Amino acid sequence: MFLALKEIKHEKLRYSLIIAMIVLISYLIFVLTSLALGLARQNTAAIDSWQIDRIVLNQDANVNLSQSLLTKQQLAGIKLGAKEAYLGQVAVVAKASGHAKDSAQFIGLAADQFVAKNLELTSGHKPTNKQEIVVDTAFKDDGYQLGDRMQLNSASKSYQIVGFTKNAKLSVAPVIYGTLTAWRQLKNMGPTFMASAIVSQDRTFTATSSQLKHYSTQQFIDKLPGYSAQNSTFTFMIAFLMIISLIVIAVFLYILTVQKLQNYAVLRAQGIPAKTLVGATISQAVVLVISGLLIGTLLTAVTAAVIPASVPMTFDIPILAAVALGLILTGIIGALFPVRLILRVDPVSVIGG
């Protein structure tokens, strides 16, 4: 530690540059991680808010809510308890004069079932008839107010906003909650179609019909259109950044060590154990990475404070802490490459003259 700190202090410019690199890398990783989390959250926030363990879909729907339809006939033998609810989903375009068009997810609910009952509003009340809707607060940010009317798809009658709810996002679109009747209207379907899905808070709930199939919430989420692809894209980006930071740290420390080999040879000739010199290099890597991380964290915090709400970023402290830990480990691994050089340094090389 003594040698590590003394050297950093003496070579301020050189080490500031390395720290600056680490700041940029860690900032980029933090922001990307937050974006990845934010986008993932926007895919699933509504599902998360329902707190469901199971979902039952038509078995031909390829685990896709918008491809699934459940008929009266299919549901004939199935009894719903207090922990089950029907869900009718349809993608809609919301428009109203004075507002830009918005793509949204319409979710039709039965007022007496748990999803509708547990729906938490930030203002207003729940729908009492088929022309009333509760919408995500994203609409509020767009200037909609309680009592405003909007047109959904090409339905002839308009819908009135009677309530707002937070974190209602599905497949990165804001959710509009309404009634199952409204859902049928928007889908242009008759009363033989009951819903798109049954959701349940009971992890043992099974559908008895041979044409239906149940899935765990995780299976369902993994099959949300684009969700897994998006997540693996981010995971790869973050992994590559980690590898890049490993290379940057390893290369810098390697070059610095090469420049110091003559000194190390002298110190080895004086009988200073290789352990001390290896310790200096590794603790130097740790000091550099931690300083870089601290500044990177500061930048991330500033970003979190000023970023507009419309950018989907979620700053999850435990996950970011895990990422930071990963970077510290990366730094230590990077420092292990030059260690080989130190162990092989030949004290004789400096005595000659």
Add this chain to the structure above:
Amino acid sequence: MSAIQLTNINKFFGEKSSRVHVLHDINFAAEAGQLSLVIGPSGSGKSTFLTIAGGLQTPNSGSVQLDQQPLYDLNTKQRDSLRLNKIGFILQAYNLVPYLTVREQFGLADRVKKHGNLTPAELENLLKQLDITELQHKYPAELSGGQKQRVAIARALYTDPAIILADEPTAALDSARVKEVGRLLADLAQSQNKAIVVVTHDLRLRDYADQIYEILDGQISKTV
């Protein structure tokens, strides 16, 4: 019983046709309380001789005894610790850590060798003798060649080693300084019973030596 004893040392460099015989059957002993001088021209094998005596490189044949211990029977770690505790090297070039001040060079020694180093008063005295008291807060890059050399001498003496091996310790010094360093080394040998070996081509050091050897083309002989 000698502090350092080299017996029938041979050292070759290179392979096959380019093989050079650098040290021929060297027999050498340095006694505690004496300053032994090994004088020879450039390329005669002085540095090779000194590094073998100090346990830094292995001879092809022969043995080195340090305080009765066969040096090359020890493992690397044991040799490190022997160097740290018993040997002070004074090297001609690059012997100071560039990012430590003069003062901190001694601090580093304190960290790796916790006991038996010079007391602050003794260090003060040594620095005064070498006329480098004023330089304590400077970095090596801020020192002249001669100042660096004197700091390196102080650094080697700081751990109070029983054996001091010096390679051209006076190369960068003017005559007045050579006298001082010669006197200091001779005095250390005598008053503290150290075994001091100096290899050099600097004939000015002859006056301070107890034993003088000559090395020529890898052959060593005692002069009288």
